[in-house]
Amino acid sequence: MNSAPEYFETIRQRAQGRWGQLEADPELAGPWHQLFNQVQSPRHVLSELLQNADDAGASKAAVRVDNGHFIFEHDGEDFTEEQFESLCRFAYSNKRSLHTIGFRGIGFKSTFSLGNCVKLFSPSLSVCFFKKRFTLPDWIPGDSPKSDLTRIQVEIGNENVATDIKKNIDEWLKNPVSLLFFKNVRRMRINDEEVHWGSIGPGPVVNSEWMALNEDVGKEYLLIQSNEEPFPDDALEEIKNERSLTVDNEAEFPPCRVEIVLGAKGHLYVVLPTGVETELPFACNAPFIQDPARLKIKDVEMSPTNCWLLNRIGTLAASAMLQWLNQTDSQTIERAPAYGLLPDVDREKQSLEG
Numbered sequence: 074m075n076s077a078p079e080y081f082e083t084i085r086q087r088a089q090g091r092w093g094q095l096e097a098d099p100e101l102a103g104p105w106h107q108l109f110n111q112v113q114s115p116r117h118v119l120s121e122l123l124q125n126a127d128d129a130g131a132s133k134a135a136v137r138v139d140n141g142h143f144i145f146e147h148d149g150e151d152f153t154e155e156q157f158e159s160l161c162r163f164a165y166s167n168k169r170s171l172h173t174i175g176f177r178g179i180g181f182k183s184t185f186s187l188g189n190c191v192k193l194f195s196p197s198l199s200v201c202f203f204k205k206r207f208t209l210p211d212w213i214p215g216d217s218p219k220s221d222l223t224r225i226q227v228e229i230g231n232e233n234v235a236t237d238i239k240k241n242i243d244e245w246l247k248n249p250v251s252l253l254f255f256k257n258v259r260r261m262r263i264n265d266e267e268v269h270w271g272s273i274g275p276g277p278v279v280n281s282e283w284m285a286l287n288e289d290v291g292k293e294y295l296l297i298q299s300n301e302e303p304f305p306d307d308a309l310e311e312i313k314n315e316r317s318l319t320v321d322n323e324a325e326f327p328p329c330r331v332e333i334v335l336g337a338k339g340h341l342y343v344v345l346p347t348g349v350e351t352e353l354p355f356a357c358n359a360p361f362i363q364d365p366a367r368l369k370i371k372d373v374e375m376s377p378t379n380c381w382l383l384n385r386i387g388t389l390a391a392s393a394m395l396q397w398l399n400q401t402d403s404q405t406i407e408r409a410p411a412y413g414l415l416p417d418v419d420r421e422k423q424s425l426e427g
């Protein structure tokens with residue numbers, strides 16, 4: 074028989090109290106449900122779970138749809154009390170690093186788009202959450218599947234959802250660029266297939282590396298990273314405003330880097346792909362501030378952080394190109410691909426993508 078950790082009951086009661094308050098005051102509950110509904114999209118589930126797995130230090134993750142159940146597993150650290158507490162709240166994150174999005178405390182809630190009941194098993198936890206009161210954990214008594222892994226399991230609600238999630242899983246198989254941006258997750262098993270990135274040698278400029286997907290050396294990708302830089306003041310101000318918690322220590326936002334991948338399509342990533350498809354000849358990854366639905370990034374005009382990050386990406390691409398071209402001791406044919414970094418874009422375009 075598995076028993077709940079000591080902290081479980083306190084956290085459960087706190088969540089229950091919050092629902093009591095909310096249900097007594099529809100005006101208070103309205104925005105909660107609205108935000109909750111905004112994150113209900115099956116196409117975000119896998120990305121969000123991977124993100125959390127990466128933050129938990131997982132090196133491997135696996136996803137499958139088995140007998141009407143969505144099952145996601147990873148080998149990261151078990152939940153601490155603080156992390157579990159944060160999971161049982163809404164729009165409250167205990168994460169600080171801005172390498173990843175992981176700071177709004179809503180990602181996990183996207184799993185309810187798959188079905189009514191979300192089960193979570195970890196070495197110390199066996200709980201389920203129901204959509205109706207999505208932050209209230211129920212302990213699952215009885216023998217839990219004993220494992221060192223963390224597992225999130227949802228019985229899929231209906232055929233449409235099943236189709237959506239299968240499609241999303243297939244998209245990951247076809248375009249696993251995000252995996253390059255994770256800190257820890259390097260390998261992913263998708264149904265019965267394995268996806269991983271491997272290095273095939275140092276790149277032509279500093280902080281760059283040639284990468285191949287699943288040992289396919291016929292198609293090379295060049296990952297170029299910037300140095301880490303501290304956020305400027307106006308960006309810090311914006312980030313603090315974006316977070317629902319008050320942050321009193323600015324040092325808690327560590328400096329961040331931006332990354333580009335030559336060879337991948339021009340999408341903007343916040344580790345995970347956003348809906349912004351640019352005409353740039355490389356993919357860009359940075360801790361952009363996103364809209365709650367995570368469709369795009371916050372408009373550059375409104376966001377000093379995004380403006381600063383895009384600027385850094387431009388500078389990174391340009392300086393990499395110049396450095397590459399200036400390597401006069403290597404052959405012209407080795408330097409010519411540097412022009413691949415030169416974007417052929419419409420400079421008059423006023424949209425976000427432009």
Ligand SMILES: Nc1ncnc2c1ncn2[C@@H]1O[C@H](COP(=O)(O)OP(=O)(O)OP(=O)(O)O)[C@@H](O)[C@H]1O
Pocket residue numbers: 121124125126129149150151152153155156157159160165166167168174175176177178179180181182223
């Ligand atoms: N696999 C996991 N291992 C450990 N802790 C986790 C895991 N998944 C979630 N958590 C905890 O639950 C909290 C809520 O997760 P959730 O994905 O909802 O928000 P977040 O990752 O903090 O921010 P975001 O909205 O950007 O996803 C996290 O802050 C973390 O403390």
Ligand SMILES: [Mg+2]
Pocket residue numbers: 121124125175176179180181
């Ligand atoms: Mg998350």
